[in-house]
Amino acid sequence: MKQIAVIGAGTMGNGIAHVFAQNGFKVNLVDISQTALDKGLATITKNLDRMVAKEVLTTAEKTNTLERINGYTSMVQGAEGVDLIVEAATENLTLKLDIFKQLDEISASNTILATNTSSISITQIAAVTQRPDKVIGMHFMNPVPIMKLVEIIRGYSTSDEVTKSIMDLSVKLGKTPTEVNDYPGFVANRILMPMINEAIETLYTGVAGVVEIDTVMKLGMAHPMGPLQLADFIGLDVCLFILNVMYDGFKNPKYAPCPLLVNMVAAGKLGVKSGEGFYDYANTRKAEVIASQFK
Structure with missing residues (x-):
């Protein structure tokens, strides 16, 4: 995987985009609100500045990280040509189901669709798509750039191949992925x-x-x-x-x-x-x- 899209530029979304970009991935950060998008990008910049001040990153690494992130207010444009889409919108079932219906229609058939939901059934979300085998939970902890855990939740139909791919990807992000089953609240x-x-x-x-x-x-x-x-x-x-x-x-x-x-x-x-x-x-x-x- 090289190109990632993150849906939602709020606290979790901008943190997820930050971590992917810092680890060499090109990221499309998508939010329907330009104000929210600008705020999310500003938060990423502020957090990177803090890391530079603490000598965790160099100035060049900060610049490279920001250059890997592109902002979009169109989900169609943001989802184009990506290998993985991570949805990080508000924790609202109706909203998430609507987003996944749209993502299923506009993204390539081989694109993996992940959700950062902290409690909603992955199986229920996957059911509104035509690719339930490629839908998975990827629950990051807040603040994303600092916390090591990622809960990996496979739905009823999530394939072994997709699960292994997301587990391996999480390790590349410097995280500790932990696989759990799809029950309310996960672990x-x-x-x-x-x-x-x-x-x-x-x-x-x-x-x-x-x-x-x-x-x-x-x-x-x-x-x-x-x-x-x-x-x-x-x-x-x-x-x-x-x-x-x-x-x-x-x-x-x-x-x-x-x-x-x-x-x-x-x-x-x-x-x-x-x-x-x-x-x-x-x-x-x-x-x-x-x-x-x-x-």
Whole structure:
């Protein structure tokens, strides 16, 4: 594989494009919004500048990486002549199914279609295409340039050949691919989201406050970030969506989202992206304690 397309220039999409380009691949970064595309390219540049400052990359390597990335607002143009397309759009089933229907129609028949979904069934996504054997999950972790893990999820019809190709490709990106089966939440979120949900439930029932819960998990369990701050970082709307996917998929009440999480999302308190979640980010991305409603 030499030419890659990434659909979506948001946090995950620009990170995926960054990693591919840094490792020598030509990348078409596609987003229907020129503003989002410009922001994504600016984020890649900023992250590369940070790597140069830390002497992880040379200035020449930064320049070469950026030269390998081309931006498009047309999916038809962006998908032309590529070997692999990685979809990294918003975690929304209807949107992803629509994108894969389009990609199946406009891309070459031998192009592998991958999705960065963190919870949605690969088999369900593959079913809207005429190439289910070439559809696979490639779930990167955030922030993509730093985190080593890639969950590789094969759908019911994903071929052994495609799976091996994507596993090998992930290694070339400096990642550690781990193959998992296609069940709601896969492995990472099937374990992570109930932990976050239980932390929210612990807050909701008044066992402890936000800072206290996060402190216990950071100092007691050696987590680099407490579960409530992590939820803010992921996005409370994303956490709610993933929990609902697992709840709907397993019909098990242990995956039912906490009412506090549901209410916060309804109120637009989504975490870092909205400026407020369990912490206040109004003036900076650094988490500031909210002293009122959670006490």
